[in-house]
Amino acid sequence: MPKEQYRETDVARKISHMSFGVESAESMQQQSHIHVVAKNLYNQDVQRTPIPYGVLDKRLGTNSKESPCQTCGNNINSCVGHFGYIDLELPVFHVGYFRSIISILQTICKNCACVLLSEEDKNLYRIRLSNDNLSYMTKKAIRKKIIDKCKKLNKCPYCKKSNGFVKKMTASKGSTGGSVLKIVWEKNRGKDKECVAKENMDKFSAAIEANPEIQNALSASTITQILTPIDVLKLFERIPQSDILLLAMDSRKSQPKDLIFTRMLVPPVSIRPSVVSDLKAGTNEDDLTMRQSEIIFINDVIKKHKLSGASVNMYQEGWDFLQLQTALYINSELSGVPLAMMPKKPGRGLIQRLKGKQGRFRGNLSGKRVDFSSRTVISPDPNLEIDQVGVPLHIAKILTFPERVIHANIDVMRQLVINGPDKWPGANYVQQKGSAFKKFLKYGNREKLAQELKLGDLVERHLHNNDVVLFNRQPSLHKLSIMAHRAKIHHHRTFRFNECVCNPYNADFDGDEMNLHLPQTEEAKAEALILMGNKNNLVTPRNGELLIAATQDFLTGGYLLTKKDTFLDLAHASQLAATLLAENDTQMQIDLPTPCILKVSTLKANLEAKGKAYTKNRELCVKDSYVLIRNSELLAGTLDKSHLGSGGKGSNIFYVILRDFGQDYAIKSMWRLAKLTSNYLMNTGFSIGIGDVTPSESLLRRKNKLLSDGYAKCDEYIRQMADGRLQCQPGCTPEETLEAVILKELSVIREHAGQACLAELHPTNSPLIMALSGSKGSFINISQMIACVGQQALNGKRVPDGFENRSLPHFQHHSKTPEAKGFVENSFYTGLTPTEFFFHTMGGREGLVDTAVKTAETGYMQRRLVKLGMLEI
Template sequence: MIGVLQMICKSCSHVLLSGVERSSFLDSMTRPGLPYLAKRGLKRRVAERCRKISLCPHCGVHNGPVKKCGLLKVVHEKYKAVSGSKKGDQLGVREFHSSFDAAAEHNKEITALVGRAQESLTPLVVMQLFLRVPVADIPLLLMSPGTSSPADLILTRLPVPPLCVRPSVVSDLKSGTNEDDLTMKLTEILFLNDVIVKHRSSGAKTQMIMEDWDFLQLQVALYINSELSGIPLNMAPKKWTRGFVQRLKGKQGRFRGNLSGKRVDFSSRTVISPDPNLRIDEVAVPIHVAKILTFPERVTKANMELMRKLVRNGCDVHPGANFIQQRSNNSKRFLKYGNREKIAQELRFGDVVERHLMDDDVVLFNRQPSLHKLSIMAHLARVKPHRTFRFNECVCTPYNADFDGDEMNLHLPQTEEAKAEALVLMGTKANMVTPRNGEPLIAAIQDFLTAAYLLTHKVSLKCDCHCSATCNLFCLIFVTSHFLLLLRQDTFLDRSRACQLIAAILAGQDVAMRLELPPPAILCPVCLWTGKQIFSLLLRPSQSCPIMPNLRTKGKQYSGGEDLCPNDSFVVLHNGELLAGSLDKATLGSGSKNSIFYVLLQDWGQTAATDAMSRLARISPAYLSHRGFSIGIGDVTPGPGLLCAKHELLSAGYKKCDEYISALKAGKLQQQPGCSAEETLEAVILKELSVIRDHAGKACLRELHKSNSPMVMALCGSKGSFINISQMIACVGQQAISGSRIPDGFEDRSLPHFPRSSKLPAAKGFVANSFYSGLTPTEFFFHTMGGREGLVDTAVKTAETGYMQRRLVKSLEDLCLAYDLTVRSATADVVQFIYGGDGLDPACMEGRDRPLEPVLVGKRVCKSPLWG
């Protein structure tokens, strides 16, 4: 309203533009097919031009700026822009001021305020102005003459919503009903109208009527928006209410809380647990949930007997049915009561039986926060006992789930079409790779990686007789005492152990699968199979199996020489047989296109990849259960060599820091570019202390045995890193806040245990102890300071990134790929002429960090497969 008032004359209601300008803007505004954004830009230019005009070109009356004054008042500063040079102008100002003479006689205080007097635009005055706006000027105000006018901005009648919008609630505490906030506010507005009518008829003071008028205006404003700011204390409402704005806006409002997202039927939620015996496209559903979630199955000739059985079982026996809807009379019957046998016999084709959730039903599985497409996927249900949803750990990554108390939601689609769509578009098999960059997201994790590494890693063939190196292998195989040593090596398995391990994969769909044990790697004196051979069976169980993947890639610990790599970290997979290399995160895990599962997915399809992953998930726990894999205090106990090396490193580091501090005091410390002497000292000391932890970590690796459990996990990439190991065994290292050492706090020191302004490593957050040796009280305090910063960062970042993502998604949600290969918005505006600039789907790109080569087609270069 204020925008319109600034554009029109406050006397004749014409738009404040001269004839030529008005015609020019009018022609531009009424041009057919002009986009809305262009019209807004033109209106902004019209408003800027009108704001600069102080005399109306039509009636010659002064016009000044229009402003909001107080809570609900609008004033017109009519003579603000009047120049003091023109006598005619000054005459108009004097006339305006003289109109206050009669009031000044009765109240002397007004005389001092006359100079600041402004024209008050009451709703009635503004209404009259808006009604007089010429029809020809309405397009300049960005309105359509046929459908809207400026007068529509002012409410003369209040729309009252129906009772279903503002229902009454019967109160349990007191007699009568509790009325809705909107009803109470409407009651107050009616009461105030009656008060004003009564005061006018009884001849009350004008001041009282004006107060009633202002209060009525405030109540109408609060009815629409109850969060108005700047309400005077004497008029402020006693109790906070919810206006229309509050019912619509925000997370709990109508749009976000009840329309875009809402509570739904046929859904369940409970705690999640791992189950490696399930396939990656399955989810175990508790019987308790399966009896409540129902699917409306139509009775046909094919399923008549099954439906009769389910009806007989009723509500309490699974699989059963809860309701039946008969086609003949369209009535719904609850199967907990009544003669179920009779109902079963009376079943007819076309009746709908609301049966329990059963095995192989398609369900949607979701974990919040749903930050990407793969946070909700379709699984096949497996009804199991106990109280949790269970699924294969390989599917944790897309959901970002762990089993420390997480809960997940399960939805049961209610039509055959919905089931088919869910399986094809949202199925776990169909979403093994992320649409972000085409890397596999569903892959082996944690225990599976550890087991695969231990099963396939190289055994060091050494004997403890003092003979030449050439006879080591001979000794291992033929000497009885060394043969026992060989059997203790995890990667060699005798026939019984190998068969027992392979039998672990015979479950579910693979229960009747034919397995062929390959020829043993060692024949005499006992047949022995290697872990690599066992792993090969997961990919190709028998010679008749057509799946024969090939892969040559570097592993996590690759150090050169390809298949002669000393760390056995160059993986060679030939026709489904693992010939060389120990498997780790790089070849089995997510986030790499060089992984075995990615090769299987691209070359042999979804089923081959999921089958191999499910077999690995079943064999890994079986292998680890027999071998054993745990961490004890012995794994993090430093040896004498490590303690000595750590002591030397600390002494050298502290000595260097003392030298830097002495150099600063003597003024000899060479300053770094752009840094003061203090900043330079902090930088050099921080660098020196960081090196101590790195060197201590390297010393750990040299000292630890290959069988050390934390070491195994760090090497295969299943969990942890070498930094974690060095912190547990050697030295926790420098604690940082905002990227620098712990700052001085109260009284110029970090803690009261140190001298003032001390620059020593211990006083500024360096933790020389390890978690094994235990932290001193001051070290513990510094360590918690660093940890607190991490926690606060995490909490703050979650909120910030969540809101940022919401804004991004909201701005991009209407983009779609049109049939002409352009990316367009909902208003058909072109955003990209070809999707991504190259027309390629990232999920289908096999390229590994290389730019796409243009392909020569005939005589022209084709840069995109979509262009033919």
């Protein structure tokens, strides 16, 4: 009777714990079904049937739909696969445990196999290591102390033999270069060097008499012995059971002798499938299959050498190859493999299947490809509510939700079944109660299926409006990178959402793509809506500030609409108010108040806050930058990013509404603002032209005056340094002091040019409006366009010398003037000179490289932190 790997029972069981140990040769044989001995893969017949007792034997499982497994009789979907085993002709080192083997050899006597500690020390460490609740790091630290103590002892306290030193053999010491995974024992190392040399001389006495030169060689060099896997295995088998605990090993789960390979498992066929080749006759075999086939072949070669009495060199060569192939089977990226022994083509070992981006953990467990997901380009839509996402009809007909037929929905479900897969809203499949199969609705009589629909049947219906979906943008760096939205089906080809939600996703619309997932149970939908719902995550968990709020156009529109000199007649006010009539607000009553201030809510919100450009006298501020809201009426002030945008708290309108009235009102007011302001901007018009960045005559005069004054000061500093009159700053050389004072002077030039520029601009200037409202850009951007680009910095300093004693060949040697060291006096309007343009590109390149490096570093750091968090859980 074949072994059963798992038998289902009706008894519910709870897993108490998991423990990991080293697989023993006996355990390998117990869990295996066959002993694999045949090196060939297939019989020489037309069907290419796998050879019995080979690595593709049909008793190891099946990877074909046609033939069932010969062990359990199940097909490809039900058979989990079965193990086999290969007996190695000679023991070899396990590449994964190689360091552990060396550390154990450094701990034990190479004669009697006892741990090199006194009984008193042994008892002390046994007590400490016998604690089951000891953490891994503590156990590791104790083990290191034991190794360090044992390394200091050259003579065994029990058999009094000298122990020397054990280490990995380096490639240079191997005579043939075949030194992969070899251990060398330096016998005459340490205090007992003379004793060991004398013993060695006694052994070689007969040889010395015949050839006296051997004596000099023996006394001069270090006496070494290569410890073969057989030597190590014999030593490990003799380690007393009481000493195993001192090796930080649990004798119930693993034994030191199990670290040496004498038998290896053959994994099931299902994890190393054979792929039938379309181009040529035959199959493409997995790397693991080929490696194990080679191991069996080398096994046979060693067996023949044993029987034929081959030379020691041939025997050793076969052993080396067996060692290499077993190591490459586990880790195919093994370093230090001699060229003569390198495999012809690189394969993937077991380690390569687990590690890295495409490995099991990162590629198949932490992140994987899933069903019921879709991906396409994203677009903005200010008409959508904050918690909605526009889903293309094409996607809505493919993504399905399995809805159970009940009394309340049977008529609706019948209509969906009749509509079928091609008409939305419809359904793709029906699974009748008690049936294991689904019926595809594209074919067959849908009317008949609809009539036969019973309570308890499952209908895989299309995605509907207001279905809960998960929306995600990569890289997902915080929990707000994936949130739940309500679906809104439309006839276009992109996902659409309100721009207020760009911030948490870090999304823009220059070609970004996003993922949408449809939860498949009512519980999942409820969890997604409550825990990940867009409206439940308006504030960031980092510091409680708003992350979803008005942005860009809405800020500009809100700023312009709330200016004191913005007047709307009844027609325009009514037109704007009409844009709010949508979705649940379609029947909303809007009363236009007597003053020209729109009352957008029946809630009475109050707010008093200073704006970015506030001067004095509260609501009588000359810049109109003191916002005063009483009972939801804006009495004074111009709204900007601090009142409408993300990141604010006390002075933010939406934060006040969220705090006082809840998330539903917050997102509704946000949505109304988005519709209102974007519509106002569409009708009013808002654009930038060359006229917005053209400097006036007075501005040019002020800029030239600033430049001439600044350059004169810089020239004076340069003369002072040349004459030795420049007073050095604390801890700085004269050159460093000169750089510091010139940099300070040049930054003052740009700052003052920017201030002059802002003073000259008219309040209707578009870039100025965007900077003041906080929707986009800054005052520095405006001053660079109109007045002066300023100093280009590389690594926080002025441009260094790229040629001999000068930055570019266009300047004189040792020139320290502003223009020779990267100061750009022109604006983008006037245009940069060739040298200025070159300096500007240098600064830009540094910014790009810096961004790329930071992205890679922060991504790697985040992955390590997530990994640590997963380990803690």
